[in-house]
Amino acid sequence: MKIQSKKDLWRLFFASFAIFITILLQVLIPKSAVNFSKNLPWYLYFLWISLGVTLFFAVLTLVKGKKGKFFHKSYFIGTSYFLLAAYNLATEKFVIFPELFFPSPNKILAVFADSWAFILKCDLFSLRLLAISWVIGISLGILTGILVGWFTSFNYWLDPVVKILGPIPSTAFVPIALTAFPTSFMASVFLISLSVWFPVTILTNSGIQNVKKTYFEVADTLGATTFQKITRVAIPASLPNVFVGIFNGACSSFITLMTAEMLGVKFGIGWYINWQREVLGYANVYAGLITIAITFSLIITLLFKVRDKLLAWQKGFIKW
Structure with missing residues (x-):
């Protein structure tokens, strides 16, 4: 127009x-x-x-x-x-x-002008923690979802475990994580990975179980093996659900990150905000919150771009 x-x-x-x-x-x-x-x-x-x-x-x-x-x-x-x-x-x-x-906008912007390098260092530390946790959580979530959704024997044993452990907030495992892992960084990775794992598992499982049976019948007619039916039919057809799980897991991981970085890590944007709150540096707290908002918004935007690229062949199939 x-x-x-x-x-x-x-x-x-x-x-x-x-x-x-x-x-x-x-x-x-x-x-x-x-x-x-x-x-x-x-x-x-x-x-x-x-x-x-x-x-x-x-x-x-x-x-x-x-x-x-x-x-x-x-x-x-x-x-x-x-x-x-x-x-x-x-x-x-x-x-x-x-x-x-x-604090006034002037004071908040002054924090960025004076401490931008340290804030960036904390932000990059958080991004590294998120990246490692996402790789672990998404990989295990997709694997668990495939096993539960495709194989009856795995569904029998794993499905009850997923339904029992999954709904428990990952932050509830803080005492266990602190005693089970030698460093606070590894404990944080465990907590964030757990928050991502559950929604990815549930929605991957749901996506595989809802794939149209006619797709598998055609694959059988063409002589596809079980592995080919999983990798060439089940996983591509369930990708919209998988991405919904990843988006849900991303939101959960952001919340868990703030808690995980209060466990004793030396850097991180969540640690920075908590430290400044304790010393009553509220201009720095606001600067940290703005940094989180910008960072997480960019991450979500990037996820949308990746989803659009991978699901270009399913455009219009699912609405966001």
């Missing part, structure tokens, strides 16, 4: 307008007299960069003449900046909220 009316133009430049108003509020309204912290420029820098980025995409969309993603997200982006301005007014300008527990 093309941009034609004044309403379309207003929507296109709404995000830039909202950021410009936010800049005016920051510049024209003085800081509260009871706020004794030094003046910081980071929030204003952030707003000017945001204004430049939104204007660039708005003009680019206008030149193309077609409504794109930026056009449809403009209202959301602009409203988000208005909310950010309201929070800044309630903290830095008027000190409506306690400054200790509700």
Whole structure:
């Protein structure tokens, strides 16, 4: 669809307008007299960069003449900046909220400016922990799901175990993990892997059992072996369910990660947040939470890209 009316133009430049108003509020309204912290420029820098980025995409969309993603997200982006301005007014300008527990955007951005290298180190530590745990949890989950879903003998012995142990929150195994593993890192890997393993197992099992019988009949007609029927028919047909399990496991692993990193590990974004909370560094806590939000959002987006690539042949088969 093309941009034609004044309403379309207003929507296109709404995000830039909202950021410009936010800049005016920051510049024209003085800081509260009871706020004794030094003046910081980071929030204003952030707003000017945001204004430049939104204007660039708005003009680019206008030149193309077609409504794109930026056009449809403009209202959301602009409203988000208005909310950010309201929070800044309630903290830095008027000190409506306690400054200790509700740091201003300037203070939060100052944490990124001063401690970005250490925050990045903690984030990479968490990503390494997640990557190792995901490889173990997803691999064992798919393997267990195949065994339970395909082989009657394994279903007899493993299915009750999965149904008994699976629903128990992985964080409930913290005492066992701390005594069973020699290091806190290995205990954390166990807990996160367990949180991923259960949903992947359940949905892989469900996916295999729900594959149409006609597919296997055709495979038998073509002389397929049991291994070929599993790898060429059952697993590809159940991939939509497997990815649902992986997404559920990913969400569970994020929650477990925060708990696991409080077991004694030396780094990690969950450890960083807990450490800063104990020393009342709430600006650092907010910076850690923002880092988590961005990191996990990127991971989920990447998972969607992988799913779309692997399931291109099943496009439209399953809705997310």
